[in-house]
Amino acid sequence: MPKKNSKKTDSKPLFNTPHRLPAFNDEDQSFGMVSQNNATNNIFRLNSKRGSKDLPFNKKEIRSDTVTAITQATHLGLAEAVMLDYVNFKFNQVPNHENTAEFMFTLNQYMKDTGRKDPKSARNAIKHRLDAIASTAYSYHGGDDKNPYNQNFGAHPLLGYDYKRGGKIFITLTPFFHDLLVNHAMPMPYHKLMFMLDPVKEAVALYILRAIIDNKRVNKASPRGNRIKVKTLLNRIESLPTYDEVMASDRRVTDRIIDPVFKAVERLANSKDGAIIRYSFIGKDGKPLDYDSLDYAMFIDADLVIEEWNHYPEKYLERWNKTQKKIQHRRKKNKAKQEKDKHHA
Structure with a gap:
């Protein structure tokens, strides 16, 4: 175990992270x-x-x-x-x-x-x-x-x-x-x-939730923040076998890959404590997946669409997005000034 070290860092922050996300109302945190x-x-x-x-x-x-x-x-x-x-x-x-x-x-x-x-x-x-x-x-x-x-x-x-x-x-x-x-x-x-969530019994739900909140943050105000490719999602679920692994064994792709994903997303939309309220799986043709005729190729080409989050702090994403753009603009301006000064030196 590393020794304790209370040394304070002296480097100047490039982006000040807020202390804590406030509660959005008195009842929901x-x-x-x-x-x-x-x-x-x-x-x-x-x-x-x-x-x-x-x-x-x-x-x-x-x-x-x-x-x-x-x-x-x-x-x-x-x-x-x-x-x-x-x-x-x-x-x-x-x-x-x-x-x-x-x-x-x-x-x-x-x-x-x-x-x-x-x-x-x-x-x-x-x-x-x-x-x-x-x-x-x-x-x-x-x-x-x-x-x-x-x-x-x-x-x-x-x-x-x-x-x-x-x-x-x-x-x-x-x-x-x-x-x-x-x-x-x-x-x-x-x-x-x-x-x-239980990291053993609900591992798939954990990996999916971590992936969709990361996707939401990275894409900020973009509509892509509420959509993620199933193929991308599967790459982030370490607890599921790969398609090749399943096909090399019992070939039960629906039981071992598709159904666990559906079940996990249903858990995330639980009415009692869910992170999302409404969602859908949209196929490559822009229509909801037909579960009765679904195969693996159709499944991985689909998008998981979060139609409604449960109290997601959208206003904070907008604030951070504006702040980040200001920082990027300032960096570009400073870099251009440095190049100009260098040219005239």
Whole structure:
């Protein structure tokens, strides 16, 4: 586990992430906030059941498309990914979090946020998942040097923690991770259903929810924010087998791929705690899918369309979009001035 380090970062933020997303009315507080970029999104999809190999000294290397993790944990997967998002979520609730890497949450808060009833089970889950994260170094190699929010980085640990008596969990972000979240990430509305879903029994729903809120944030005010290709969606669901894997075994594509996706999206539209209210699967021809005659080719060519979100904070996306455009305009203006000054020098 990395040692605690409370050193404050001195780098000037390129984009100030807001402290916390306010409640949108007195009764509904469905969304909170995380800081996200391509690296954190890809870290979420790491899974030791895929792309894993043993290393000397009881370590493992786990790879996704653009992220490599070196870990001493016996397993690294969706439960740990959701816990890392939970840490990110709680960090964004801390006042003045841009200037501190240390914060805490309580066992009772975690139980309320995750819907757990048994304190012992919740305590064990916290310790097991934070142990796995704290014993892992992450690297990212899918970046763009010209984009301050998509920078490559070598192997870094992300955090350390202490579990104190009385159910108090003290988190210390490493200087690297603190800088990444504050200065090189964008704010993203994050539905709290993510913490309520079971990472084993409801893994497909978790991956889909994470994908559609990421898609919504990335596409901002564009209509694409409410549409995502099923083919793209499947690439982000690490718990499902691939088409080739299914065809090489029992060939039950509908049972093992199509139906689990439909069932998971239905869960996300649950009237009690769903993140979405209305949705549809629209085929390549622009019409709703005909489930009775559906095959795999038709399925992957379709779009999942979110027709109505449950209290999504649209006004914040509009605000961030305007702010980002101003920053981009200012950068272009400064770059043009530098080129002009250089030319006249």
